[in-house]
Amino acid sequence: MIKAGIVGGTGYTGVELLRLLAMHPQVDVQVVTSRAEKGLRVDAVYPNLRGFNDLCFVAPVVENLTACDVVFFATPNATAMTMAKELLAADVKLIDLSADFRLKDVAVWEKWYGAKHACPKLLEQAVYGLPETNRELIKRADLVANPGCYPTATQLGFLPLLKANVIESSMLIADAKSGVSGAGRSASVVGLMSESGESFKAYGVPGHRHLPEISQELSHLSASPVSLTFTPHLVPMIRGIHATLYAPLKETGINLQDLFETFYADEPFVDVLPSGAHPDTGDVRGTNRCQIAVHQPQGGQVVTVLSVIDNLVKGASGQAVHNMNIMFGLDEKTGLDQVGLYP
Numbered sequence: 001m002i003k004a005g006i007v008g009g010t011g012y013t014g015v016e017l018l019r020l021l022a023m024h025p026q027v028d029v030q031v032v033t034s035r036a037e038k039g040l041r042v043d044a045v046y047p048n049l050r051g052f053n054d055l056c057f058v059a060p061v062v063e064n065l066t067a068c069d070v071v072f073f074a075t076p077n078a079t080a081m082t083m084a085k086e087l088l089a090a091d092v093k094l095i096d097l098s099a100d101f102r103l104k105d106v107a108v109w110e111k112w113y114g115a116k117h118a119c120p121k122l123l124e125q126a127v128y129g130l131p132e133t134n135r136e137l138i139k140r141a142d143l144v145a146n147p148g149c150y151p152t153a154t155q156l157g158f159l160p161l162l163k164a165n166v167i168e169s170s171m172l173i174a175d176a177k178s179g180v181s182g183a184g185r186s187a188s189v190v191g192l193m194s195e196s197g198e199s200f201k202a203y204g205v206p207g208h209r210h211l212p213e214i215s216q217e218l219s220h221l222s223a224s225p226v227s228l229t230f231t232p233h234l235v236p237m238i239r240g241i242h243a244t245l246y247a248p249l250k251e252t253g254i255n256l257q258d259l260f261e262t263f264y265a266d267e268p269f270v271d272v273l274p275s276g277a278h279p280d281t282g283d284v285r286g287t288n289r290c291q292i293a294v295h296q297p298q299g300g301q302v303v304t305v306l307s308v309i310d311n312l313v314k315g316a317s318g319q320a321v322h323n324m325n326i327m328f329g330l331d332e333k334t335g336l337d338q339v340g341l342y343p
């Protein structure tokens with residue numbers, strides 16, 4: 001059994017990790033941290049876990065985690081980087097759900113995250129954990145930077161087109177919508193029902209911190225430089241991301257459906273829907289799947305890709321478990337093969 005620890009076990013991605021790992025046959029969660037709930041039983045704070053977890057929350061300190069084989073950081077940005085070096089030295093594999101290790105250029109990270117990076121030397125060693133692009137590197141990684149939620153939905157939609165070099169990579173547009181759980185569990189005015197219910201708005205239009213992440217990763221994979229306009233929106237739902245992606249086509253006679261189906265044929269968690277489909281965030285809720293549809297409206301010059309994920313699963317904790325499966329040589333679908341909730 002893989003001995004796992006979770007730092008930040010009371011947040012939305014932390015409790016989602018607890019839910020997924022409770023169903024994983026080869027993982028034993030041995031440590032769950034919280035500063036606010038330290039000493040309390042996990043299943044007293046989260047009764048949905050009664051019968052699946054008999055641990056108590058402990059403090060997030062290195063000494064509590066060194067006996068683990070793998071530690072997941074489900075913590076705010078600039079937290080994992082303060083403990084990563086010591087845990088790696090103790091031979092613990094790390095999967096960070098935050099953005100601490102996603103960007104390769106420390107100056108870019110410090111600009112977008114407004115903090116000094118605590119261990120810039122680890123940025124080179126960290127592997128960006130999008131299995132669909134980095135599977136071989138993830139197999140050998142000790143430190144995986146789990147992608148952001150918007151970057152996951154956006155990259156998976158653009159990837160087949162960029163790899164096939166059939167779009168103008170300097171004119172990409174990602175118009176993405178997230179449910180409120182994307183903002184985490186800490187109290188904020190924007191998360192109030194009376195603020196976000198029955199209402200819908202864009203945010204971060206001048207620049208969102210997921211922009212450099214998406215640009216960095218797509219640029220690696222594209223033959224020509226990538227330039228992206230990215231607009232996130234907050235929609236009144238709890239889970240889910242819907243990304244509507246646009247790009248000009250270099251030529252109009254390409255069989256885009258065939259391109260997507262072939263590209264993702266062997267991917268266990270990317271599901272290309274039949275031609276003409278309109279994916280629904282409700283269909284991937286609770287699953288590690290990304291459902292994608294590709295359209296070429298009126299046979300014109302622009303390709304429109306629709307990409308949906310559950311932000312807490314494929315956009316965070318499910319992808320983290322997928323990465324763990326790859327790092328430990330398990331069948332990639334272990335513990336992640338659930339049918340989604342409907343409705």
Ligand SMILES: NC(=O)C1=CN([C@@H]2O[C@H](COP(=O)(O)OP(=O)(O)OC[C@H]3O[C@@H](n4cnc5c(N)ncnc54)[C@H](OP(=O)(O)O)[C@@H]3O)[C@@H](O)[C@H]2O)C=CC1
Binds near residue numbers: 008034098183186
């Ligand atoms: N929500 C989402 O959809 C997604 C989130 N992410 C990223 O995953 C990470 C976690 O997100 P989410 O679960 O939503 O966040 P939450 O705010 O819901 O939870 C944060 C957790 O971290 C703990 N924590 C906070 N500060 C510290 C600290 N300094 N040291 C140790 N533990 C700390 C909190 O517990 P306590 O304070 O009691 O210690 C809590 O358990 C973030 O970096 C987020 O950006 C990535 C993709 C999607």
Ligand SMILES: CC(=O)N[C@@H](CCC(=O)OP(=O)(O)O)C(=O)O
Binds near residue numbers: 099150178181
């Ligand atoms: C709806 C909402 O507020 N979403 C969050 C994205 C969460 C996330 O994935 O952020 P990290 O890159 O820091 O991990 C946001 O836009 O800030």
